[in-house]
Amino acid sequence: MKKILSLLLVVVMIFSMTACGQNPAGDGNGGKPYKAALLLNGTLGDKSFFDSANQGLEKLKAELGADKFDFKVEQMGATPADEPKWEPTLLEYCDGGEYDVIIIGTWQMIDALEKASEQFPDQKFMFFDETYNFEERANNNNIYNVLYKQNEVSYLIGAAAALMTTDGSLPMIDPSNSNIGFLGGMENPIINDFLVGYIQGAKEVNPDVKVKIAYVGDFWDSAKGKDLALTQYQSGGVDIGYNVAGAAGLGQIEAAADAKRYAFGVDSDQAALLPEKADFIPTSALKNVGNSLIRAIKLDLEGKLEYGTAESLGFAEGGVEIVKDAHYEKMVPENIRTQLNELEQKIVNGEIKVDTALGKSTEEIQAIKDSVQ
The missing domain is CATH 3.40.50.2300 (Response regulator)
Structure with a gap:
């Protein structure tokens, strides 16, 4: 009888393991x-x-x-x-x-x-x-x-850009202007979601900030990305920009190095990946793909x-972040890092609601762009 019971138990266990997926x-x-x-x-x-x-x-x-x-x-x-x-x-x-x-x-x-x-x-x-x-x-x-939630991480980058362009602690920045740049790949809801967050964060710390905006038209033409970024740096009075253009955005980092200005990285730690240009990349906004x-x-x-x-x-789920390492601490002044930490915590706590481009009409997006021209 015991042998029969033992055999049945083994059969039940095998069946259970199979049925559980x-x-x-x-x-x-x-x-x-x-x-x-x-x-x-x-x-x-x-x-x-x-x-x-x-x-x-x-x-x-x-x-x-x-x-x-x-x-x-x-x-x-x-x-x-x-x-x-x-x-x-x-x-x-x-x-x-x-x-x-x-x-x-x-x-x-x-x-x-x-x-x-x-x-x-x-x-x-x-x-x-x-x-x-x-x-x-x-x-x-x-x-x-x-x-x-690219709008959340871009909010912090926008705040950082607006603070750093008038801080005066970094070389090659003219603190008398408040112009920052944005280089998108193709204009679509995701790229505009980056932009909407970026503008909101910048305006949070400087209501008078101006944002020069350009789109490459694709995500691969780094030469065109470089040309557009150089125009922002050389003619638009931009000291610091933000590339959200995939491989085309590498052109902005090249432009920043050539013009002796700054560009925030995106999606990967671009200062670590491009060490020869790291001095022009204060930090990067990460989508933790x-x-x-x-x-x-x-x-x-x-x-x-x-x-x-x-x-x-988003931030709360670990889906986005900005790179906070020794390079970031070297490039971004402590008082600005403190403000960014406070803003991030407010986003996590729900005290700050970051706007989104998702679901907005073309006219609504244009109105946001116009607010920083």
């Missing part, structure tokens, strides 16, 4: 590594957004081991000549059925994602840095959408990631 990292994939494909509508080496995503996956692979997690990066290119291959490449990866999840980002991929998710309902997708409208678009149960992907994949490995939903990560 995925086990923690690697064990729920039938002994195979969990595989991700990161499809970039751009290239690595942007020192920014795409590099952050890749570095996050590299970090996760090192942490879990290749026997538990592995990934492939597909660099599809960012130029107009590359665009026709974005959707076919995505569909090809889906058709192969090799990957547990396919990761893509940016507004330029949203239509292709909708088509792929509809054609391949069993394929899981992670979509970052653009809103996937689950109410209006197809097949919302196989997509996890992660967003970042890599960390958000690590978090999402770990949840998926545990069977806990909620597909068909969107999350927006």
